[in-house]
Amino acid sequence: MRVLGIETSCDETGVAIFDSEHGLLGDALFSQVEMHAEFGGVVPELASRDHVRKLLPLVSEVFAQAGLPRGQIDGVAYTAGPGLIGALLVGASTARSLAMAWGVPAIGVHHMEGHLLAPMLEDNPPTFPFLALLVSGGHTQLVRVDGIGRYRLMGESLDDAAGEAFDKTAKMLGLGYPGGPRVAALAEQGVAGRFTFPRPMTNRPGLDFSFSGLKTSVLNTVTDHQQQGVLEPQTQADICWAFQDAVVDTLVIKCKRALQEARLKRLVIAGGVSANKALRERLEAALRPMQGEVFYARPRFCTDNGAMIAYAGCQRLLAGERQDLQVQVRPRWPL
Ligand code: KG4
Numbered sequence: 011m012r013v014l015g016i017e018t019s020c021d022e023t024g025v026a027i028f029d030s031e032h033g034l035l036g037d038a039l040f041s042q043v044e045m046h047a048e049f050g051g052v053v054p055e056l057a058s059r060d061h062v063r064k065l066l067p068l069v070s071e072v073f074a075q076a077g078l079p080r081g082q083i084d085g086v087a088y089t090a091g092p093g094l095i096g097a098l099l100v101g102a103s104t105a106r107s108l109a110m111a112w113g114v115p116a117i118g119v120h121h122m123e124g125h126l127l128a129p130m131l132e133d134n135p136p137t138f139p140f141l142a143l144l145v146s147g148g149h150t151q152l153v154r155v156d157g158i159g160r161y162r163l164m165g166e167s168l169d170d171a172a173g174e175a176f177d178k179t180a181k182m183l184g185l186g187y188p189g190g191p192r193v194a195a196l197a198e199q200g201v202a203g204r205f206t207f208p209r210p211m212t213n214r215p216g217l218d219f220s221f222s223g224l225k226t227s228v229l230n231t232v233t234d235h236q237q238q239g240v241l242e243p244q245t246q247a248d249i250c251w252a253f254q255d256a257v258v259d260t261l262v263i264k265c266k267r268a269l270q271e272a273r274l275k276r277l278v279i280a281g282g283v284s285a286n287k288a289l290r291e292r293l294e295a296a297l298r299p300m301q302g303e304v305f306y307a308r309p310r311f312c313t314d315n316g317a318m319i320a321y322a323g324c325q326r327l328l329a330g331e332r333q334d335l336q337v338q339v340r341p342r343w344p345l
């Protein structure tokens with residue numbers, strides 16, 4: 011089965027074609043990051059308008075990459091939520107219209123299901139069951155995955171998501187948007203041990219997270235230093251190092267706890283923050299003694315992309331799932 015996937019939930023227009031026999035045949039992505047950077051974050055109305063402009067040219071491009079005439083597919087998958095309502099509607103209505111014109115089924119996919127299945131696009135994919143740590147700009151969740159559509163939420167953030175904490179730290183330090191990769195890059199030049207930030211909710215049992223207190227600690231440190239004068243580049247880097255260390259430490263502690271509780275040895279990390287090098291290395295080191303294995307996607311497929319939606323939609327269609335012609339999107343949608 012060959013499926014066209016369309017992702018427009020936030021600020022990336024992603025389109026791809028996944029074939030269940032031959033793998034990924036085409037993959038195109040347009041990031042709106044530059045457009046939103048001057049506003050310090052995503053402007054929903056601008057995002058929707060740009061998806062309208064970019065989507066069909068990208069659809070054309072992936073068919074060209076695949077060497078296929080337009081429409082030579084068995085289904086169209088699109089992100090139906092969660093995300094920005096206007097942005098989701100662009101992808102959903104385009105996907106449904108294309109599917110109707112080509113006489114194939116369309117299927118709405120959960121954005122986080124797309125993320126959690128993205129490592130399946132790599133060589134040596136994980137087998138079920140596994141534990142998934144979903145860490146994106148909007149979510150921090152630990153999910154037990156027993157198969158496609160068989161997900162059990164084990165823990166989640168009670169306030170800010172991990173990616174959001176990275177983005178807010180970047181903003182406080184004046185590093186601009188998007189924050190995660192910039193904080194991670196600066197952390198590489200940071201000196202260990204100059205600052206220490208809390209590891210929220212790690213001292214008591216449970217698998218939930220909370221990152222808003224950590225954000226306040228960073229803010230207090232930044233404000234203290236600003237009151238003493240300019241924030242030196244080395245101080246910025248040291249704060250980034252300590253912040254990243256606190257987030258990574260917290261995620262590692264909870265992942266180990268969840269793996270033990272679920273009696274699992276395979277861990278999938280997915281979503282934008284799973285591109286973080288320190289997180290990958292620290293999880294791999296933490297799981298080695300328990301003969302555990304960490305799986306993740308290439309950096310391009312950690313952040314939003316069309317390939318993960320094409321893959322998830324293909325699995326759902328192969329399982330016989332079908333939906334009616336209504337264009338349905340859900341800005342809020344539990345996994
Ligand atoms: O999955 P994603 O592309 O979009 C959402 O579904 O939210 O995740 C974006 C998030 C942003 O918060 C971004 O700052 C963060 O992932 N991110 C990173 C890194 N790359 C992206 N955070 C830490 N380190 C990175 N290397």
Ligand code: ZN
Binds near residue numbers: 125146281282313314
């Ligand atoms: Zn995402």
